[in-house]
Amino acid sequence: MNSFLGENAIYARDIPKRExxxxxxxxxxxxxxxxxRAIDIPQGDFHIPDEMMVGKLHYSFTGTAKKWSHKMRQEHGKHDWLWWKSEIITKWANNSWRF
Structure with missing residues (x-):
């Protein structure tokens, strides 16, 4: 059995579906x-491992964000959710927002 699936099978049945x-x-x-925030909440509530979460993350991007995410993945490779969160903030934040 794939060790990733074996260790995380319990999470797979409880986490929200991709759609x-x-x-x-x-x-x-x-x-x-x-x-x-919409990603952080289920990740924390369901203890979703980064590998599963980031895999679903790429299906969440559409339009301009999807093009950006593909470019970032090509240029920087695989990263965890904290890295993606930081990059999203860097790309889309302006001086007047607060997190």
Whole structure:
């Protein structure tokens, strides 16, 4: 058995399905804050391992954000949710937002 699946099988049945996750277009003021919170909450509540969470994360990006995420993945490789969160904030934050 794949050790990743074996160790994390209990999580797989309880975490939200891919189609239940929020989407992120990268458009709209402060929308990145709502998106980050919408990811942080289930990750904390369900103790979703980064490997599973980041895999679902890429399905959440649409439009401009999807193009950006593909470029970031090509340029920087695989990273955990904390890295992606930081990059989302860097890309979409402005001087007047607060997290």
């Amino acid at each position: 239940e996750w929020p989407t992120f277009t990268g458009e709209g003021e402060y929308i990145h804050i709502e998106f980050i």
